[in-house]
Amino acid sequence: MEPSYQIFTQRLQLTNPWTISRGTAAHKEYSYLKFRQGGHTAWGEAAHNSRYGESLESVRAGLEAGMTLVMETPEDPAAGAARIHAATGLPRSARAALDMALLDLEGKQCGLPAKAILGAPGKVPPATSFSIGIDDLDTIRAKVLAAEAYAVLKIKLGTDHDEAIIKAVRGVTRQTLRVDANEGWKDPETALRHIIRLAGQGVELIEQPLPAGRLEEAAWLRERSPLPIFADEDVMDSADIPRLAAAYHGINIKLMKAGGPREAWRMIQLAREHGLQIMLGCMIESSCGISAAAHLSGAVDYVDLDGHLLLASDPFRGLQLEDGRVRTSNAPGLGVEPV
Numbered sequence: 001m002e003p004s005y006q007i008f009t010q011r012l013q014l015t016n017p018w019t020i021s022r023g024t025a026a027h028k029e030y031s032y033l034k035f036r037q038g039g040h041t042a043w044g045e046a047a048h049n050s051r052y053g054e055s056l057e058s059v060r061a062g063l064e065a066g067m068t069l070v071m072e073t074p075e076d077p078a079a080g081a082a083r084i085h086a087a088t089g090l091p092r093s094a095r096a097a098l099d100m101a102l103l104d105l106e107g108k109q110c111g112l113p114a115k116a117i118l119g120a121p122g123k124v125p126p127a128t129s130f131s132i133g134i135d136d137l138d139t140i141r142a143k144v145l146a147a148e149a150y151a152v153l154k155i156k157l158g159t160d161h162d163e164a165i166i167k168a169v170r171g172v173t174r175q176t177l178r179v180d181a182n183e184g185w186k187d188p189e190t191a192l193r194h195i196i197r198l199a200g201q202g203v204e205l206i207e208q209p210l211p212a213g214r215l216e217e218a219a220w221l222r223e224r225s226p227l228p229i230f231a232d233e234d235v236m237d238s239a240d241i242p243r244l245a246a247a248y249h250g251i252n253i254k255l256m257k258a259g260g261p262r263e264a265w266r267m268i269q270l271a272r273e274h275g276l277q278i279m280l281g282c283m284i285e286s287s288c289g290i291s292a293a294a295h296l297s298g299a300v301d302y303v304d305l306d307g308h309l310l311l312a313s314d315p316f317r318g319l320q321l322e323d324g325r326v327r328t329s330n331a332p333g334l335g336v337e338p339v
Contacts, residue, residue, distance in 0.1 A: 003037040003074035007063050009056065012286060013312040016143065019134040020156045020182045022051065028284050031059045031094070033067075035101045037074050040108040042333065043316070044101030045289035046093040047256045047282075047307070051233065054091045062094030070098065077102040077109070081262060092236065092259045099260025100292040100334065107333030114334050115295040118265050125297035127324035129154040129178055129304045137168040144173050151324050152176045152204075154304060158184015162194060166201055178304075180207040183233055188217040192224055199226040205302070207252060207279075208232040218247035230279055238267045241274055250277030252304070254293075256285070261292045268299050282307040287316040291336045294319065294328045315339055 012028045019025075033044035046063065048054035069087060070080040081102045084095055107114050115122055130150035132143050134157075147153060155169055158181040169177065179198055185191040191209040198206070205228045210218055212233040222229055228249035235244055235251045237258050244251060251271055258264045264280075271278050279302040282290055287308045297303050305326045308314050318336035320327045329335035 001036065001039065003035075003071065005036065005067050005071075006034040007060055007067075008032055008034070009060075010286075010315055012284065012315070014284065014310055015312045016133070016135075016139075016310075018284060018310065020158070020180075022182060025284075029056060030285075031056060031063055031097065032288070033063055033097045033101045035067075035070070035105060037105055038109065040105055042101045042105035042108065043288050043336065043338075044097030044099070044104070045286055045292075046091075046097035047285040047289050048091065048093040049256065049283055052092060052236075052257065054093055059091050059094045062089075062091040063097060066090055066094060066098040070102065077106040085259070085262065093256045095259035096255045096289070096292075097260075099262055100255070100289070103261055103292065104333035111332050113295065113328060113330050113332060114261065114292065115298070115328070118261060118295065120265060120296050121298040123298035125294070125325050125327070126301065126303045127151045128306050128326050129302070130306050130309065131180075131304070132156065132169070134159055134165070137164060140165060140168050141172050144169050144175075148173070148175075149324065150175070152178060154178040154180055156180050156182065157194070158182050163197065166198065170201060174202065177201065177203045178205050178207065178302075179203050180232070181209045183208055183211040185209050186211065188221045191221055195221075195225050195227055195229075203227060205230055205250070208234065215243065215247040222247055222249065228277060230277070232281070237263055238270050241267065241270050241276065245274040245276055248276065250279060250301070252279040252281040253300075254281045254283065255289060256283050261296060264293065264296055265299075268296060277301045279304055281305070284310055286311065287314050287319040287336050288334065290326065291316070291319045291328055291334045294326045295334070297326065
């Protein structure tokens with residue numbers, strides 16, 4: 001069978017409308033890659049985000065351009081991955097989809113799960129947090145009650161009524177909380193006031209309290225914050241890590257920003273060298289993209305891999321949720337297939 005590929009679009013309907021400080025969505029529409037080579041079929045997902053200047057159209061074009069490079073040696077996924085890593089101009093989520101499909105193919109060729117191909121540890125991963133988006137207070141309470149099976153909740157803030165949101169959450173649960181401001185606090189003094197208040201509310205860390213790019217202010221906040229602060233929008237790939245070490249306690253690594261699991265694995269190792277704590281996060285994604293990240297979850301401190309859990313229907317199967325932990329199978333490659 002000759003090597004071939006297909007790029008297609010799929011709509012992911014959310015169980016509930018998803019609101020963060022930047023806007024609201026009822027569904028996501030992403031590009032997917034299906035790559036056939038040597039009797040194997042490999043999969044990749046490009047969960048693009050307009051926050052980073054990507055669109056469905058630009059990602060599809062990036063996937064086409066990337067597959068031109070891959071098809072130079074379709075039987076050698078490692079060589080294809082190296083060319084994708086070296087290429088310039090590809091949207092990051094397109095790069096991620098290409099990289100995970102090549103990792104899926106390599107694992108299937110070798111009969112090994114993706115974590116073994118990467119050399120990542122197979123340790124039991126931390127429990128994932130479950131995200132609660134911004135909403136009216138009654139709906140937030142209902143969402144929190146529906147998420148009682150999760151040990152940790154991630155609460156989206158960055159509104160003009162953050163205090164009321166936390167009060168509503170704490171009115172119905174004592175679960176451990178993480179807070180993600182999504183760049184919603186506009187100055188360090190305001191952020192510090194919020195964080196001091198949250199430190200007494202059972203919150204264990206804060207994600208991206210300030211707008212990205214303001215590292216001097218983040219460093220000021222880091223020195224004074226009673227809680228660890230983590231970079232999210234401020235970190236994309238391994239090139240960002242050295243300059244973030246003085247401004248944050250930790251970083252949130254997402255495959256769709258990094259450009260795939262191989263670069264995410266490099267980021268994990270480099271972050272350790274710089275003394276940074278590590279969260280492994282995600283966009284709203286299907287189990288295809290989440291599985292690619294989950295193969296790295298035994299190497300990090302915190303896990304936030306719940307994007308597939310927010311969907312009304314997941315188009316892939318094979319990823320497991322056990323005791324609040326997102327677990328991959330030991331099947332070759334990513335370990336997921338279409339439903």
